[in-house]
Amino acid sequence: MSFKSRTLLFVICLFVVSNKLVATPKVKTIPIFNIQVDSLIEQQSIRNDMTQLELLVLYNDALKEKKPADSVNIFKKLAILNADLGQPEDALIYTEKYIKNTLDFSILNSEAYNVIRGSEAHKELSENYMLQIDWISFIFLYVALIGFFFTVIINFSKKANRCAKLFISGFVGVHSLFILEFVLYISNIQYRLPHTYLIAALTALLYGPFLYLYFKSVTYNFKFRTIDLLHFLPTLILIVYLFPMYSLSSNDKIEIMLEINNSYNINRYVIFISKVVSLFIYAILIGKFHYSRRKEEDSIKGKKPVNRWKKTIYAIHVIYLVSYIIYGLPVSGLMLSFPYFINYIQVSIMSVMVIYLAYMAYVQPEIFKSYSVGTSENTIPPLEKYQKSGLTNALSEELKGNLIRLFVEDKVFKENNINLEELSKRLNTTRHNTSQIINEHFNINFFELINKFRIQEAIRILKEDIHGSLNIIDIAYEVGYNNKVTFNKAFKKETSLTPSEFINMQIKKGLYK
Missing domain, CATH: 1.25.40 (Serine Threonine Protein Phosphatase 5, Tetratricopeptide repeat)
Structure with missing residues (x-):
């Protein structure tokens, strides 16, 4: 056998053996x-x-x-x-x-x-x-339920303005719905209840209108008119836009959630941008409306708690607007994703708002009443503790006259040690009757009455001091205050200006030489 034949035979044998070694079972x-x-x-x-x-x-x-x-x-x-x-x-x-x-x-x-x-x-x-039920989702769910409870129960209150109740309950309701949808989303319950997908989007443009109309309701006797329905027109347009998606079957919605079905491609940025624009516009309207009337509203005694309440709600609304922009940019696809905890921050702000609204409605139901600026017909009624008082109308008028004489003629407010007890002695009546007279006829308490007369006297002195020879501390002592700090606070509370600002304003008007 030649060398070539032996070599060929060896290669064939090697190939066969190797196939045997690597053969699969x-x-x-x-x-x-x-x-x-x-x-x-x-x-x-x-x-x-x-x-x-x-x-x-x-x-x-x-x-x-x-x-x-x-x-x-x-x-x-x-x-x-x-x-x-x-x-x-x-x-x-x-x-x-x-x-x-x-x-x-x-x-x-x-x-x-x-x-x-x-x-x-x-x-x-x-x-x-898989289902994800943890303490965070439980807390958010609890807040949402509180919000829904408040939305219903506040409308049964008889001590609140009807329009104010409806608008503030709607405002809380749309926040609660958003929180609920977030709970369903983070817990994956939405896969089991697919028709809850984007349920809160229906109310995306209602936040601003509800809050704005509430502010109007508690500022004066607001009556809802047909033209006010225009505030809800954008919401109607949004519902029409979203209707094809809401009419889909449950399986179609699950496929959308799993991002495997793009047959109905809802543009999330449309919802995001329209909601941001709505929140921003109404934030401006509410701010302009509220702050332009704040000085007038402060003249309605007893309404200052309402003003503080509205100021807080407005601040939370602005904070919510900023947080929603941060939350919505990555969700809408307009910007790269932020850390996921940003979602929790935004919903947490909403939760704080819901809890705060529910709590304040419980402890201060008067915040839902309406008051007319510039009139006395709708000021807060006397406290119930005076309704059973034995004070007759004739005696009440007599004490009122004596009280005015003490303040206008005798200027008892200038006495830095004057108090309700001392004032009652000079009126020759009880402390209770004196308090009732002040509340019924002036709609303020004793301290507010004292401060009002003191500041009016200080303003008179400042206007007469055309040469500016008096120091502020001297004026404070003159009208009955013991220190400059207390005087400055009372002056600004009454006039929205500090004494120094008031003097500068007088100088600009050319009233001082």
């Missing part, structure tokens, strides 16, 4: 199309990991052979097998493929997933698809 060379994939587990006796590995190979091969329509069940088998074999990454891949093809989340109830519990893949599956 017969069980894995069975043509997959001859096996019913759904009955593989029934045909195989799964007693150990090797059998599961063999099945894993068979399913992977079957996935390559089967048509896409036949692959769904294989995804499920591969997901469970990979989970049972402790391969979390592959389990994640096939689980998501199965869920997105079937919308069936029950696969996650399989005990096989206990093997990969604690892995990053299982954590991702849990956060994305």
Whole structure:
């Protein structure tokens, strides 16, 4: 045999031997199309990991052979097998493929997933698809329920303006609905209740109108007119825009949530931009309306708590506007994502607002009353503690006259040690009667009455001091104050100016030489 023949024979033998060494077991060379994939587990006796590995190979091969329509069940088998074999990454891949093809989340109830519990893949599956009920979602849910309770119960109150009740309850209601939707979203309950998807979007443009109309209601006797319906026109347009999405089936909505169905592509930035514009416009309107009337409203004694309340609500509204912009930019796709906790900050601000509104409505129901600026017909009525007083109308008028004489002629307010007890002695009546006279006829308390006369006297002195020869502290002592700080606070509270600012204003007007 020649050298070439021997070499050729050696190569052939080497090739045969190598094929024998790397040959796969017969069980894995069975043509997959001859096996019913759904009955593989029934045909195989799964007693150990090797059998599961063999099945894993068979399913992977079957996935390559089967048509896409036949692959769904294989995804499920591969997901469970990979989970049972402790391969979390592959389990994640096939689980998501199965869920997105079937919308069936029950696969996650399989005990096989206990093997990969604690892995990053299982954590991702849990956060994305499994129910997530924790203390944060519970607190937000609790706040939403409080908000809904307030929305209903406030309308049964008889001590509040009807329009104010409706608008403030609507304002709280839309916030509560947003919080509820957020709870359903972070807990993945929305996959089980798909028709709750974007439920809060219907009310996205109601925040501003409700708050603005509430401010009008508690500022004067506001009566809702037909033209005021224009405030709700943008909401109607938004509902029409969203209606095709709301009319979709539950499966279609789940596919939208899973981002596997773009047949109805709702532009989130449309909702975001329109809501930001609405919040911004009404923030300006409310601010202009409120602050332009604040000085007039302060003249209505007893309404200062309402003004403080409105100022706080307005501040929270502005903070909410800023937080919503930060929250909405990444959600709408107009900017790169912010850290996820930003979402919680925004909802937390809404929750604080809801709790604050509900609490204040409980402890101060008078904040929902309306008062007319510039009139005395709608000032706060006397306190109930005076309704059963034995003070007759004739005696009341007599004491009122004596009280005015003490203040106007005798100028008792200049005495720095004057108090309600001393004033009652000079009126020759009881402390209770003196307090009642002041409240009934002046709609203020004793200290407010004293300060009012003292500041009016100080203004008179300042105007007469055309040469500016008097010091502020001298004027403070003259009208009955013991120190400059108290005088400055009382002066600014009454006139919205400090004594120095008042003097400068007089100089600008040319009243001082």
